[in-house]
Each structure stands twice: as structure tokens, then as C-alpha cells.
Amino acid sequence: MSEQSHFFNRVEISLFANPKLVLLAIFAMTLFFAWQIPSVKMYSDFADLLPQKHPYIELHNEIKDNFGGANVIIVGVEVEEGNIFSNETLELIHQVTQAVDNLPGVNHNLVSSFTHRTTRKVWLTEMGNIVSDPYYRPQDPLMSAEALTELSKAVVANPQVYGPLVSSDMKTALIKAQLNEGALDYEKTFAQLQQLRTDYAREGINIYATGQPVLVGWAYYYKDQIFQILVFTALIMVTLLIFHFRSWYGVLVPLAGVLVSTTWGIGIISLFGYNLDPLGLVIPFLISARAMSHGIQLVERYYAELEETRNSHDAARRTFQNLFRPGSLGVVSDAVGLLLIAIGSIPLNTKLAHYSSLWALSIIITVLLAVPLLLSVLPIPSKTQLKQNVLRHVADSASGVVVANPALILMVGLVLTVGGGFVASHVTIGESEPGSPILYQDHDYNISSKAINDSFPGSEELYIVAEHRDEGGMKKPEVLRELEALQRHMLLDPDVGGSKGMPDLIKQVNRLLHNNDPRWQQIPKDEFYVGGLMFAYMASSPIPGALKEFVDPSERVANLVFFYKDHQGETIRRAIHTAKQWIEENDGKVDGLSIRLAGGTIGVTAAMNEAAFDTNKVVLPLVFLLIFAFVMIFYRSLQAGFMMFVAMFFATTLTYAYMGLAEVGININTVPIIAVGVGVGIDYSIYMMDRIREEMVRRGDLRESVRAALRTTGLAVSFTAITLIAGIVMWIFLSDLRFQADAALLLSVMVVLNGIAALWLVPSWVLVFKPKFITQLSDDAGEIIQRNHSQAPSEDL
Template sequence: MTAFMAFQASRVELNASFEKTIPQHHPYIKNYVAHQADLVGLGNAVRIAVANPKGTIYDAAYLESLRRLSEEIFLAPGVNRVQMKSLWTPSTRWVGVTEDGLEGGPVVPDGYDGSARSLQQMEANIARSGEIGQLVALDRRSSVIYVPLLAKDADGQALNYAEFAQRLETLRTKYEQEGVQIHITGFAKIVGDLIEGVRAVLLFFGLAVVIATAFVFWYTRCARSTGLVVAVSLVAVIWQLGMLPTLGYALDPYSILVPFLVFAIGMSHGAQKMNGIMQDVGRGMHKLVAARFTFRRLFLAGLTALVADAVGFAVLLVIDIQAIRELAIAASVGVAMLIFTNLILLPILLSYTGVSAAAASRSLRDEVADTASGEKQKLWAWLDEFTQRRWAAIAVFIAVNLAAAGFIASTHLKIGDLDPGAPELRADSRYNQDVAFLNEAYGASSDVLAVMVKTPEGQCSQYATLNKVDALEWQLRQLDGVESTSTLALLNRRVLTGVNEGNPKWYEFLPNQDMLNMVTAGAPRGLYNDSCSLLTIYVYLRDHKAVTLNRVVELVDQFASVNDTKDVKFLLAAGSAGIDAATNIVVRDAWRQMLFLVYGAVVVLCFVTFRSWRAVMVAILPLVLTSILSEALMVALGIGVKVATLPVIALGVGIGVDYALYILSVTLAQMREGKSLSEGYYHALLFTGKVVMLTGITLAIGVITWVASPIKFQADMGLLLAFMFLWNMLGALILLPALAHFLLKTKAAPAPEAEAFGEATTKFNHA
């Protein structure tokens, strides 16, 4: 099975899809998809700015390089050639007011030959084209090739973003050798850079495996059991990766964390099984009997924990974003594999291999030392203090204050991106430097939000409709974050001025239907569709931060609620910023819903396991504290809640419950035998608590190495996961016994006859 899955895993593709990162069923996206054929340049696109470091764009050598680059991009697979635009495409035109009226044509003049006269004519054409600040930089030192992309190429194959991004880099290298500078932005380039960085993350995954192996071996000093724990955890990863192509899925930059999470969860459970068998062998049991006893003691706690992990992943399916749903499926499959590999296969393998005698004796060192000296080991004795009222009250008091402070900080947690450019990449990355160049050179970002105005066929130029468009446009221009707008109403103002000798007194929106019809007939089709049933309001934004998008969306929604009629509807939203706005709304709505579902499922599973609401509270409250503090940490790190970070918030709950279940299940079992909370908890520390501490620290050290990743998203996730591993560990070791002191009741000791019967049964079972 493992050999087959390893072969399947070799076929896993690392790719991404623009369509999978957007909420397909959100009303904004439905509006966009319904009218996508009528919208020009508002989908997935790349902007390539070609700069002339030696002067302006009115240079023959520069324009020749631009022409050849434009042609190579035009022929690239996946490019929407009809809507591609540059200075050399026929769709880039100029319109001017002359003594004879309005004139126009392509910005590259007929008969262009690179001469001074041709360049002078081209400069005049560009000045009258309205493309300065759009295709041409404000300082005239660069121009843009606008490249809209198709979801599938001519052969019907999904666009391979890694290959497309690599093609762009090859062209960048080729043409920069000719003396121009090239800056590239767009979703395809972000994904390409993420995929390139993900390959480096695989090295960090390997480093985490090495660190985990070293720490487990340091703890056990048994090569065979350490090797089995690591090998079985890696088998689960191989099976999980092998299932992806089998189910028709691929890895993307957002789901690349899943294999490590599967490995981390596997190491946690595997170390518990290994430790239990090692201690039983140290007490003199045969390796087969030790494996059976450990399986019986820990299977229910392990199964509950893994089911909680799986539910934590599966809850992500409620989010209407395909990339997150595929991550949820991949992770749930991986956790399902762990139930077989780490809960069943590992004890079976250890029942054959056993553990070294020296390691088995060493595992009982603390227990033997306690018996010999009559005193508890210092660390375990200190932790046991939290079962007593004084230390328990201090722990609960500190936890309550941390929760209150964390909650106050978490109220500042934002939805969406908090920085310009691509927050997934580092601020000094090539991509974000390119974004900064375009923003400065063109006076606005590439973030465009489009409002669609739906009208009856042939009536998009009606005065009443355009007057409302004009009013909305004026209001949008007053918003902070809106750089400019473009509409058919604004074009009417400009044309009316132009046909009146450029007199600014005519810059007015007149109630003259004949004039409106005349302007509409000659307007670019990007402002309205062929059937004149859809108008487009282009809103050019300074950035795509959540606060900027919220202002625009709220204004348009308010305007639509007042001005929509039976025939005319103002619809959100298209454009890259419109898609971001829809995604932010879906993430905001799913954020709390997801946490409630995760906690609800974990509470139910814990109740089924413990049959006590008090025990459930003891297990859950430390997880709640970790969740609150994790959100506060996100505020401190400047991380917003978005597609990339939403899964990690949910994962902290599922992963953290493992620690609590292993410690609490052993503690409760001891208390049911009549032992005090202190005795039961101390026994749990010696049995499962040591491994909880080991795995918590080991995994935190493993993921903290990710801070060196070239991808900021991976570095941030490394910090968050390390924080969650450590705080869940501390919660299970400190806050759990403190809460147990106040919530759990010690049962009376069994009668002497029952105790004698129990001892006889134990001896019989051992025999």
C-alpha cells in the first residue's frame, strides 16, 4: 500500500487556480460571472511594466523591444489575446479635438518607422489617448502590457501558473539584457513566486523531520522505536499525498502546510504509544502484552483526538472557497490515515520489534527514583502543585487576565490584506518591489473595483440612468482610497467639452438624450456592452486593504438601496478589488461560524469520551485561551484573517485537544480507582505528560525554523503554529490541573474487597 501511494505521491502537482481562491457562490462573484463576457479586462490578469532607464518611452530602441515583448506575450498559452492591450495593440487609440472636429486612430501612427518625426507623432497621440496613468507612466519613462488570462488554454488544459510565471521570468531576463527594466504584477506572478518559495519550504519540512527525530531519540535512546515512530508518521504523509492525485487534487501554496501537520499530529500520537509500550516493558511485561495494554489504554483518547482533528479540518468545508475546501479534504484524508498508521499499525509493529531493555528501564527512571527516595522529581512536583488550591487559583487568575487582555487585542483583528502588494511575500521581495514601482510610476495601484449597472437592452445610455451613474461616480471620488473613476457619464462630460473647443464651461452633464446617444455610439466597449444593457463603473483604488474595500462597498450598497429601480440595478462587483471584497465578506462570515462549529464538535467528542460536562470544560478552556491569544498574536504581527490564514486558526483547536485528552484520560482513570486528583495527575505526568512536553517543544522548534522562509506567509504560519504548540502544551500541563481542582470531584476509594479483586484481576491479566 505504501509503495503504491509513494508512486501516486510522485504524481502530485504543485499548482494553483485563480478560480479556486474566490467564493464562487457569493452574490458579487455570481454577478461578475454572469456578465463576464461583457466586462473588459476585469478578471485574472498580469501587468508587465517595461521601463526605459535611459530616458522616456519615446525612444526607437525601447519601442522595438516593447513591440517584440508584446508579440511574445501575445503568443503565450493562456493569454486572452482579444483583450490584451499595449501601445502596440490596435485597441489602444487616441481621440483629439481639432478645427475639423473629433479625430482619432491607433497611438502607433500609420507608417511608423522609428524616425524622430514618427516618435513625435506617437507622443502627440499618446497625450490625446487618455492612457497616461493607465498604459503610460506619469513620467513617460515606462509603459504597461496588460495581459488578461484564460482559465484554460486552447487545448482545454487548466493554466499552469508555475510554467506561466517561469515563462515571464525568462522573458524578463531576456529583455533586461537589451537595456530595459521589467516589472510584473498580478495573481499569476504571485502564485509563481509562492510555488518557487514552496520548494524551499520543503527543505524546512525535512529539517522539522530531522529535529523531531533527534528529540525523540534523545528522549528514548532507542533507535528502533524512534525510527518506527518517525517512519509510521511519514507513511501517513505518503498515503495522504498519494491520495491527492487519486482523488484528482493538487497541492497549492495554501495546502502545502497539510503534510507537515499530518506528520506533527502523527508524531504526537506515535510518541504516546511508544512511551506506553516502553514503560510496560520496563515493568517486566512481554512486548506483545505491553503493546496490547497500551493500545487499550490510549486508543479511545487517541481516536477522539484524531476525530477532533478531522472535524476541525472538515469544518473548513463550510467556507465557500474551493482552495480551502480542497485543503480541508486533503487534511481530513491525512488524519484518517493516522487512525490506521499511528493508532493501530505502530503498536503492532512495536509488538514485533519491542524496545531496547536499557531504554525501557530509562523510561521508568523518574518513577523508580520517586519510589526509592519517597520524593517527587522537581519538575513534576512543581507541575503537581497546580492541583492544589493556592497554585490552581493563581493559574486560573493569570489565565483569566490573559484571556481578557487577548480578547481586547483580538477585537482589532482585521479581515483581508493589511499591506499593499502581496502580503504573502516579504516586503523586500521582487514582486512587492514591482508593485511599489507601478504604484509610484502610474499614480494608482492595479486594484480596480467595478460596479455593474444592469439596464434593459438598448437603454444603457438613458439620461436618468447615466445621471445616477454620474452621481455615484462623484460620491466615489470623495472617498479616501479612491484614486480615480471611469464611466460613460464621465466620458460624456469630456466629449461635450471637446466638441465645444475644449471650453471647461461645457464640462457638464446635460439632459440631452441625442447628445448622450451620439457619445455612446463612439464610446469604448469597455464602458458598456454590445447590446447596451450593461454599464461598467471603474473605480481605481490606492490599495486593496480591507478598510479601503469596505468604504467603497458600503457606499455602493447604500446608493443601490436608494436608487435601484425595477429596470436599473447597481450590482457589485468585478475587478481584482471587487473579488477581494467578496472574498473578505465570505471569510468574515465564515470566521466565527467555523470556530463555533470546531468547538461544538470537539465538545461533543469530549463529552462522548468522558461522559462528564466538568471534564469537557477542563479539556476545552485551555484551547479557548490559546485561540484568543493566537488572534491577539495575529494583531501584533500584522496578519489579517484571509484565505491563507483562516485554516490555521481552526487547526489550533484540533491539534491542541490531543494534549488535553491524553493527560485528562489518564488522570480520570486514576481518579476512578479512588486516587486523588494530585495522585492521578502525577501519574499522568509520568505516563503521558512527559511525551506531551516533548512533542510540544519538539514541534514548536521544528516550525519556528520557518521564519527563515522566503515566503512571509510561511514564516507567519511558522510563528503561529509554534505559538499554538507551546500554549496548548502549557495549557494541558498547567491550566488543565488547575481547572480540574475546581471542577472535578474525586470519587471515594473502592472497598477493600473490590480493591483485592482488582489486584487479582490485574495479576491474572498479566499472567
């Protein structure tokens, strides 16, 4: 026996010599972690969703206070009949604007609405002075029909208002409010926004709301529903445990392991000082489900061992001997998949990786160790024989099929993998449809987004920032003409609904100073003249920072805004590609000028998509490589590692094929699920491989060993897979969050595919290729089994 096995044997003897003492220590640690739970907070921080090291996000952080960012609320007020230019509607728009401005967390300097004080009409007086007034004054008496007509004409004459803030059919007015980033109270802001929509609702008036803060608010809104579903899921899983085991041991022991593991996990979150994000709750749930899965495996094996030994302590110890090491290998695989998520630069995933990997590792103590120790001190259960249910008959039939047709099964697996790889190549990076995939298409949020995007150039903004090395560089005519050329180039994209920038403003003011003659709507040739136009525009407004949305105070940095109707992955890729193409062709053409990408909703989402893709591209190969290495080292066999690699590759390839068919994109929400799914699946394959190896020691016949493993461990794997699916599948029917439903479907598919790999591919591979680490057993494996047998007073072999 090797030194490693001697050490493991000594630890095992020590643990089972004092099981109550060890359990008491685990209980004390559980109380310690439980004490930490009340300090855990649940909230969303927008900055946690952003890959902070990405150049787009670095730019976003630089400009968000001056030009705004992606954390913006967009409200649309629409009239069903006529247009918005009536006294009643204008007053309503003004009231809604003020109410939006007063929402918690709003940056009052970055509110846009055509009735807001910062949006002003500019004209030239008879004396040659430029003056400005707000478009709407609430203190004025009711406007006449002529005055309302003049107001509508003034709005149409200003391209900064007509189109961006008032729809072309004049039926909808838009209100935008930028939120300050940080630990915002999204729940409170959303509640007040929804109350605002209720308070100002009128017959014939529709009030829409969209934007990232609104989306997060909806996630908070369904928080109670999420917890209800989790409770309902737990009840279903308990019901299945009762149906399967028909005993309190089979129900309460796995549940005790889950409860202890969950307590440790949430306590770890508290010790890290991290917050729980509502959108990230699926991963903690998965870890708890995996804890239950290991608990079921242990109780199943305990019952089997008890049939032979009729001694609770010996049966528990043999269960520990046979399942602790493969179970620990599976847990480490789970933890590796979770920890590697931190490779990406998204803080939410980094936090998730830190606490969830430790949570997963805690299962080694809270379940793989604690459950056998608990079983060793409990009295023998009255029922130790599991009844022959339908699942057992299926397992018996499946074992016969696998043993009879292993080569055919491998060939079918190869064909599915190749076909799945082709379909997987069409998976979208980012979103695959308009609106938000977190909610259903008929949800109020997506209806609001569609209504606003149908009426306006687009609610999704792309910021392209121009910088000049000299202060005042944005006043140079050659710089403005270069920016104008960039705007023309971007407008060739059919998805661009419009744009806004310094060139537009300069040409508009120049035209205004020349009696509104369209021939003067051009960029002047003199830098000082451009500066005069900018000064005239600022002087016309009593509101400080009139140029702030276009250029910074040093007049060195300018912002170009392009409006898009959605942030689908293809739309974003085309937008970024179009911009990069122009930058590459024109880089250095104007001395001192540089163009930087990208801000706004489109830029931020592009960074998130690129970070998710890069993370996915690095994490999955690393997960595969590390699990391959762990299995190879653990079993001292290259063939063992390669077999696990084949199982992982089959399940993962077909998972991506499903994502391609179901139009589920690769984004910051799906990457963690895929990573943890790989670890979930490899547990099944490891258990199956280890049981075949163990049965080979007992029986010496490979076919019979495979058949016995499928009837025992195969049954446990099937039941744990069904239990997990039966729980999460209910989210499809009960959750109003589409993301949760899609995640449940994705996880169900991954569980099924990994179960197929474990129950069909692994045994078939063993039968066809007859790996030496199974057919020619190591001394350690033989000694372990012999030691197990010698501990029983009598055995029926």
C-alpha cells in the same frame, strides 16, 4: 462493564490475537494508496480561491470575459532618466507588450498598453469625420523630436491613457494582460514572464511585474525550496527523536507511522481526483506532524508499560488499551476541525477539508492501531528506560508548581484570556499591509507593486457594474448622469486614485466633436445623440469591440472601474461601504437601473475576505461545540466537556491576540490553520485529562494523580510540542515565502498555548474543581485498569 466496553474488549482481543494478519492488511492498503500517488498533480486554479456562491464572484464570473477579472498580469516599464518618449524606449515598450500578449493563457482581447493596437488616439478631421490611429506604429521610421513631443501631447490629452497606462511623470508605461481562468500552467507563464524581464532588461530601465498570476508564479518558484525545508524539518525531528529515545524503536516506529499515514493521505487525494495546491501544503504537513505526535505518545507509553510487564505483547496491548480511545477522540477532534472548513464556499478549502479530514481519520488505523500492533510483534528493545534529560527535570519541577498553586494558575489564565480577548478584537479581516503577505515586503513582487502603485492611480481595480432592464439602456442620459454621480461619490474616498467609465467616454467624444471645446465635455440630453457619439467612437476604430471595456454589445450592462493602490482589509471595507452607501441612498431613483457589486481585484478580494470571516465565524463555534459534545459523550460527563471548552477557549483567544499584535489578518490562508490548530491543541488536553483519570484509579489521591500525569503524559506532550515547533520554526529562517514563515510562527504560538492549556490549566482545573468524572470514577474505568493489572505476571504498585 457496559456493552460498549464489552464490544471494545472483544475487538481488542481479536486484533491482538492476530496482529500480523492485521498488519498485513494495513500494509496491503498502504500499497494500494501508494499506487495512486503518481497521479496526484500539483497546480493552482485561480477559481479554487474564489467563493463561487458569493454574489461578487457570481458577478465576476458573468463579466470576466467581457470586462476582465482579477486574474491579471501587470507589467510596468520605467525609465530612470528622462521619460518614455524616445524611439528606443517606445520600441522596448512595444516589444514587451507583444511579449506579454504572447504569454501562455493570455486573453488577447483583454490586453492593455498604450503601444498596443487596441489603444488608439481619436480626432476630428477637417471634413468632420472621427478617425483613430494607434499611438505607436513600430514599422514607422524613427520619429523626430517634434513627433515625439506631439505623441506625448496626444497621450496627455486622452484621460483613458494618461494616468491608467502612462504615469503622470511620463516615466512609466503600464501593460495589463487578463488570463483565462482554469487549470492554467502558472509555472510556465511565470517562467516566460521572468525570461521576458531578463531579455528586455536595459541599463536605466526597470521592468516590474505584479498581479495574482505573478504571485502564484512566485509560489511555484519556491516549490523546490518548500520541499527542501520539509526534508530539513524531517531531519531535525528525527534528531530530536534520537536525542529523546536513544533507541531505534523510539525513532523508527513513529516514523513508520508517519510514512504510512502520509501514503494513505496522498492516496486519498488521488482517489478524490483533487490537486495539491502549493499554497495549501502546510495542512498536509501538519497532519503528518500530528501522526508523529501520536506515535511518540504511544512509544513513550509502551516503554513505561514495558518497565512493569517485561513482556512486549502485554506492554503493547496495555498501551493500546490506555491510549487508543483518548487518541481516537483527539483524532476525531482534528478531523472535525478540518471537515468544518468545507462550510465556506471557497473550493480550495472545500477540497482541503474533504481529503485532509479523511487523512486525519486514517491516523486511527495507521498510527493508533498499527503502532501498538507493530510493537507487539517486535522483540523487546534492549533499552526501555528513558534517560533523565533536562525536559524530565523541568516536568518534575512544573508538576510541583501546578500542584502547589492551582488557583493562582487559573486566575492568571483568566486574566490572560480577558486581556487577550480585548487585543483579539483588533484582528484585521483581510490583509493588514500593502502588497502581498505571502511574500516579504522587500521581495521583488512587493517592490514591483509599490513602484507601480506609486506611479499610477493604482493597480488594484474595483468594478461596479450597472445594469438596465432595457436593451440599449446605457444610452439614456439619466442613466449616464446617475453613473457619473456614483463616480463622484466614490472619488471622495482618498484611497481612490482615479476611475474609468461610460460617462467619461461620452463626455470626451462629445468634446472632441465640438472642436475640443472643454465646455462640451458633458453628457448630452438626448438618448439618440448619445448613441451617435458611441457609434462615432466605434466607427473611428478598425479594431472590433472598441466599446467592450465600457459596455456590453447589448448596451444594457456597463462597467465602472475605480483604481486603488492596495488591497488591505481596511481599504477594501471602505471601498465596499462607500459603494453600498450610495446604492442604498439612490436605489430606484432611475427606473430600470440597478447597480451590482463587485468585480476586479478589489471585488474578488472583498468576497474572499467576507467568505473567510463568515467561515471563521461559523467554523470555530462549531468546532468548539462538537468537541465539547464528543468529550462529554465519551466521558459521560458535562464537566469533562466544559473543561475541554475552557482549554480551547484560552488557547484560541490568545491565538487571535497574537494575530492582532503580529498584524496577521483573517483570510483564506489562515482560517484552515486556526481550525486545525484547535484540534491539535485539544489532543494534548485530552491525553492529560485521561491520564489524570487513569492515575486516580491507581492511586486514589488527586494531587498525586496530577503529579504523576504531569511527569509522564506531561513529559510526552512537552516533547511532542517541542518536536513540532522545532520543525516548523525553521521555515521562519529558511523560507522566502513570508506566508510560510508567518504560518510557522502562528502554528508555534498555537502549539505553545495549547500546551500551556494542557499542562497548566487542565491539571489546575481538576485540582480546584475536583470534577466527579475523575474523583468518582465510573465502573468502566476501574475495570479497565484492573484488567490491565491482572494481565501482568507481577507488578510493582
